[in-house]
Amino acid sequence: MLTNLSVSEQNYIKSIYHLQQNSESVTTNALAGHIKTKPASVTDMLKKLQTKNLVNYNPYKSFRLSREGNKAALNIIRRHRLWEFFLVNQLQFTWEEVHEVAEQLEHVTSKKLVDKLDAFLGYPGFDPHGDPIPNSNGKINQQVQxxxxxxxxxxxxxxxxxxxxxxxxxxxxxxxxxxxxxxxxxxxxxxxxxxxxxxxxxxxxxxxxxxxxxxxxxxxx
Amino acid sequence: MLTNLSVSEQNYIKSIYHLQQNSESVTTNALAGHIKTKPASVTDMLKKLQTKNLVNYNPYKSFRLSREGNKAALNIIRRHRLWEFFLVNQLQFTWEEVHEVAEQLEHVTSKKLVDKLDAFLGYPGFDPHGDPIPNSNGKINQQVQxxxxxxxxxxxxxxxxxxxxxxxxxxxxxxxxxxxxxxxxxxxxxxxxxxxxxxxxxxxxxxxxxxxxxxxxxxxx
DNA sequence: TTAATTTTTTAGATTTGTCTAAAAATAATT
DNA sequence: AATTATTTTTAGACAAATCTAAAAAATTAA
Structure with missing residues (x-):
């Protein structure tokens, strides 16, 4: 069920993932704030992601990433953090400069590119901010950096x-x-x-x- | 007048540039064929690019990139070819594999990224196919490779x-x-x-x- | 130079993602 | 428990980019 995700869908999924890190389930308002959009737009997108089985969504109640959605999120985060690592360690970007650029690079979805980049960088476990980089199977290093x-x-x-x-x-x-x-x-x-x-x-x-x-x-x- | 261009606008501009290499001016049909869209869509986009001063467009007659449009095209092509060079020479892609991936990477527009990548690669003059890579001022190496x-x-x-x-x-x-x-x-x-x-x-x-x-x-x- | 053909443009519809304003559901307060 | 406040969803509109079908212009051929 590997649907092709639009940039917008990817942004929602990534944001839900991050918000879930802090609290069990996410609210429409919080997500709207995080993604800089309006609550009504969030609802629209949730319905869409629901039909794609990427979130489990109970209107007026709560929503969470499905197993599928989680996998998709880890993939996006993997790309983001690998590019951050590349930007800092190969291109001499400073920590502060990388986020915005990685935000764009993460949407380039070629699996071959990501895996080759990973190998080129020496399979780094953490990005420059110390956040763990999921491996190609979506597994996250449990060590602390x-x-x-x-x-x-x-x-x-x-x-x-x-x-x-x-x-x-x-x-x-x-x-x-x-x-x-x-x-x-x-x-x-x-x-x-x-x-x-x-x-x-x-x-x-x-x-x-x-x-x-x-x-x-x-x-x- | 450095407008932010959508991915779609960038694709049109790049295609017009390439088609102009072969013949003086470009036809709506040829562009539609090149970009895999319908002639009607091309007309729509031409009107839009006209208002942005990126093409000189005479309905029913002809169109060409404006000076502005040409500059934009060279920027896109610079990014595309630098990434192709990176993919082949750093990530061990083969010639045939790179185009599709570079097609996505070229739309990441950060100037700082592109210039740092250029430096990292040693300011290459040609991409792996032998096509010249415009420098950061849009100048193209006139040598032949x-x-x-x-x-x-x-x-x-x-x-x-x-x-x-x-x-x-x-x-x-x-x-x-x-x-x-x-x-x-x-x-x-x-x-x-x-x-x-x-x-x-x-x-x-x-x-x-x-x-x-x-x-x-x-x-x- | 008309008529037929091809190319290009217009008109109107569609899809995706967004928005505002209003309605519905839930949560908080007295 | 009833009222008030907050959150969430719906309904309908909008912009970008596309499409189909029809109309207009340009080109080619008779």
Missing amino acids: MPLFNLPLNTLAIITSVQNQSSDLLSFLSNSGITIGTKLEVKQKLNFDNSLGIKIKNKSSIFISEQIANAIQVNPL | MPLFNLPLNTLAIITSVQNQSSDLLSFLSNSGITIGTKLEVKQKLNFDNSLGIKIKNKSSIFISEQIANAIQVNPL
Whole structure:
């Protein structure tokens, strides 16, 4: 039942997915607000998505994505996050710039494109904001990713990505023995300047600034 | 007067551009055929593009892209060809697969995206089919590109791109001293198997197969 | 240069997604 | 529980892009 979805339908499905993350079921008003349209338009679209079996819709009561709808949403989100990763890590976009562009790229639906992009990027688990990227089967990495700066003290973690905004940073990190896959713990945090004392596994300790600690993403182990 | 163009308007503009390449002015029927729509729809759209000053349209007579329209077309074509280049050279698509996907990607209009993609790809002059890629000012490279196989005998040419479909090929070529920028001539062509005898400038001569000669793009000098 | 043919345009209908205003259902309040 | 307020849906209209069928213009042929 792989219907071709219009850009508009895709936007509704994606928004319902996101709103469902926070609360059990979604309201017409909330969705209208999220998607910048009017409640009446939402109702219209819900009826349409209902006939396509993408939502389970009880008029005046509630609605949720169906299993089908959920699958469609994960596909859209996969595309969005892969493109965000591409924009930041290959094209040198900054975090703030990517969302709008990825919003357009996500509607290019070629499965072959998405899977090849995924492979090209090295099957990343998280987008630049730290949100997980569903794999080609729609499975979401259950690990948690966070900036190294937010890692609790004395918690072993593994580096999963580094925002390569400047080559300065990259060379500093590689000289310090910090790359993707490096395991480390935060041993102390100086209140004076928010710098962190880092213990790299089987290696020496170093201090890094708050800025650097925020450019490094880690998974707690 | 940088109006935002709908996908549909973009498709019309692009098609008019391509049809104009072959004949002075374009007919309603030809455009309808090219765009897979009905003549009546073409007329409707022409009236719309006229009000936006993108075409010069004389009902029952003829129409052409205006200066504005031409600029818009070159922008669309730039995006299309850059994405084709990306798909083939980074994502390992084959020539035949790229068109359909690029057809969708070309409608993502972010100028920042396009210019960063261009830089990322190294400002390529030609797409994988050998068609020139307009630069960010809409200027088209006037050089000619062709497969090495089609280069006339004893004509000096420079290699501009290599289809990196297999790593076999790439390592063979680099071992033979053939990379982007290498200057060479074709000295002979064997009718038996269509293989070519190549003289690399300031270096030795080698023979390469028809297949390889078709994977190498050159500019005659 | 008329008549026949082809091309192009107009007129009116259709589909998709949206909107406003009014009606219906649900939720909150006294 | 009845009234008020809020939320949601319906009804009908609208814009964009398309279509069919008929009319108008241009072209070709007799």
